[in-house]
Amino acid sequence: MEDKTFILAFDQGTTSSRAILFDRAGRIHSIAQKEFTQIYPKPGWVEHDPMEIWGTQSGVAREVLEKAAVSPQQVAAIGITNQRETTVVWERATGKPIYNAIVWQDRRTADICDQLKADGYADAIREKTGLVIDAYFSGTKIKWILDHVEGARDRAERGELLFGTIDTWLVWNLTRGKVHVTDYTNASRTMLFNIHTLDWDDELLHLLGIPRAMLPEVRSSSEVYGHTDEHTFGGANIPIAGIAGDQQAALFGQTCFEPGMVKNTYGTGCFMLMNTGEKPVASPSGLLTTIAWGLDGKVTYALEGSVFIAGAAIQWLRDGLRFFDAAADSEYFASKVEDTGGVYVVPAFAGLGAPYWDMYARGAIFGLTRGTRKEHIIRATLESLAYQTKDILDAMQRDSGIELKSLRVDGGAVANNLLMQFQADILGVPVERPRITESTALGAAYLAGLAVGFWSKEEIAQSVEVERRFEPQMDAETRARLYRGWQRAVERTMGWAEEGD
Numbered sequence: 001m002e003d004k005t006f007i008l009a010f011d012q013g014t015t016s017s018r019a020i021l022f023d024r025a026g027r028i029h030s031i032a033q034k035e036f037t038q039i040y041p042k043p044g045w046v047e048h049d050p051m052e053i054w055g056t057q058s059g060v061a062r063e064v065l066e067k068a069a070v071s072p073q074q075v076a077a078i079g080i081t082n083q084r085e086t087t088v089v090w091e092r093a094t095g096k097p098i099y100n101a102i103v104w105q106d107r108r109t110a111d112i113c114d115q116l117k118a119d120g121y122a123d124a125i126r127e128k129t130g131l132v133i134d135a136y137f138s139g140t141k142i143k144w145i146l147d148h149v150e151g152a153r154d155r156a157e158r159g160e161l162l163f164g165t166i167d168t169w170l171v172w173n174l175t176r177g178k179v180h181v182t183d184y185t186n187a188s189r190t191m192l193f194n195i196h197t198l199d200w201d202d203e204l205l206h207l208l209g210i211p212r213a214m215l216p217e218v219r220s221s222s223e224v225y226g227h228t229d230e231h232t233f234g235g236a237n238i239p240i241a242g243i244a245g246d247q248q249a250a251l252f253g254q255t256c257f258e259p260g261m262v263k264n265t266y267g268t269g270c271f272m273l274m275n276t277g278e279k280p281v282a283s284p285s286g287l288l289t290t291i292a293w294g295l296d297g298k299v300t301y302a303l304e305g306s307v308f309i310a311g312a313a314i315q316w317l318r319d320g321l322r323f324f325d326a327a328a329d330s331e332y333f334a335s336k337v338e339d340t341g342g343v344y345v346v347p348a349f350a351g352l353g354a355p356y357w358d359m360y361a362r363g364a365i366f367g368l369t370r371g372t373r374k375e376h377i378i379r380a381t382l383e384s385l386a387y388q389t390k391d392i393l394d395a396m397q398r399d400s401g402i403e404l405k406s407l408r409v410d411g412g413a414v415a416n417n418l419l420m421q422f423q424a425d426i427l428g429v430p431v432e433r434p435r436i437t438e439s440t441a442l443g444a445a446y447l448a449g450l451a452v453g454f455w456s457k458e459e460i461a462q463s464v465e466v467e468r469r470f471e472p473q474m475d476a477e478t479r480a481r482l483y484r485g486w487q488r489a490v491e492r493t494m495g496w497a498e499e500g501d
């Protein structure tokens with residue numbers, strides 16, 4: 001009899017909610033996606049409506065099943081992967097958020113971070129959490145909500161309020177308030193979790209005034225956490241069996257199971273992760289030490305370089321500057337010119353992440369002349385994704401002592417062939433694009449499928465296929481000259497917002 005069961009992956013990203021059905025061969029059977037509202041209340045602030053996140057995510061889940069004529073009973077398990085760090089606080093009794101979700105890109109807590117640094121906590125936080133003090137992570141966002149929503153801290157202390165990253169929020173809603181959990185990968189992005197003892201850290205909780213009672217239980221990335229409530233999915237109690245932050249899920253989806261293996265994801269931001277095995281590796285170059293996954297009673301660690309603005313810069317060209325109607329058109333326009341004509345775009349719209357960690361850097365365009373056309377700016381914006389990736393890869397090779405032979409890529413923007421070729425050129429190593437570029441969702445599906453015995457690890461390890469390999473064609477001198485220009489441009493954007501009024 002034909003096997004008609006599937007794994008359903010929820011990929012709750014920064015700009016859209018996606019639901020993907022994977023068949024037993026690990027192929028995409030059907031996909032549904034919906035963008036949702038980005039809320040920018042003030043410069044540097046970014047919020048999402050948690051109810052819209054839940055609404056779009058449950059909506060696309062229903063849609064993907066309907067579209068494929070698959071019943072909820074045919075779903076063997078659900079795997080969840082999510083934009084990380086984004087912070088929701090809600091009422092335990094009603095499930096109602098007390099404030100919008102504060103998104104990972106949000107910079108409003110920069111001053112709290114400055115204070116932590118001034119008070120000398122940088123080394124201790126880095127040692128315990130593997131992170132650099134930055135507004136990026138959840139801890140200061142929770143503090144901000146507790147400080148600014150009336151009565152919130154008292155209510156949190158009484159156990160009336162719950163915190164969750166988006167995985168936790170989705171599981172809470174899928175189980176109708178029965179399960180309050182997260183996994184190691186998401187916990188490791190809060191700046192509250194000790195990645196060595198694998199527990200919330202009381203000293204950090206005290207420092208930020210966050211009651212332990214509001215934190216979720218931390219579990220592995222592949223196990224049954226609970227089941228969907230029958231009202232959520234047409235009468236079915238589907239096991240929720242995998243959770244991982246989206247970048248870690250992509251590392252798993254690209255089957256980077258061995259130490260030294262690296263992937264780079266080009267979505268809203270760009271995130272490069274290297275599997276470093278069972279020992280956390282500290283980074284003198286400003287990379288993060290983070291948890292890759294918890295599986296089979298063991299934790300695997302990773303080094304990560306996070307770039308805040310990548311595909312989001314292409315969205316800015318589309319929506320802010322109205323240069324084209326669809327992100328994919330960027331390739332067409334960029335290919336109309338030979339090169340950028342000396343233009344560099346530094347998309348530091350939300351400060352700069354690794355390896356610079358400057359919350360006050362802001363975006364800029366350099367090298368404009370009377371001859372500059374919009375095509376040059378589009379091309380330079382695309383190239384900025386590749387330059388930011390080179391910044392990270394250089395740091396990663398330095399810190400790990402491993403020289404990369406090729407780079408595995410995924411995410412929405414890897415559809416852009418011009419970008420991929422430039423990436424190979426500027427790195428001087430081949431870039432490999434897999435057949436399934438939805439590695440994030442695939443990773444979540446794998447984690448869920450492993451937990452319920454749908455796949456074995458051996459089956460998964462054999463499943464990745466390279467669709468196209470981009471070989472470097474640029475000569476070393478041009479590469480070095482172009483990269484020097486980028487470094488000069490970055491330098492000039494740093495500290496911009498700090499020096500202003």
Ligand SMILES: Nc1ncnc2c1ncn2[C@@H]1O[C@H](COP(=O)(O)OP(=O)(O)O)[C@@H](O)[C@H]1O
Pocket residue numbers: 013014015016266267268269310311312313314315327328329330331411412413414415416
């Ligand atoms: N052909 C393309 N060229 C360049 N950028 C693209 C292209 N297609 C999509 N993008 C960019 O990729 C991002 C979407 O990728 P995705 O992996 O879906 O992101 P996320 O998971 O962060 O929402 C958007 O920011 C979009 O601007």
Ligand SMILES: O=P(O)(O)OC[C@H](O)CO
Pocket residue numbers: 012013014015082083084085104245246247267268269
């Ligand atoms: O939504 P994405 O895919 O850009 O990922 C966001 C990251 O998880 C933020 O750390």
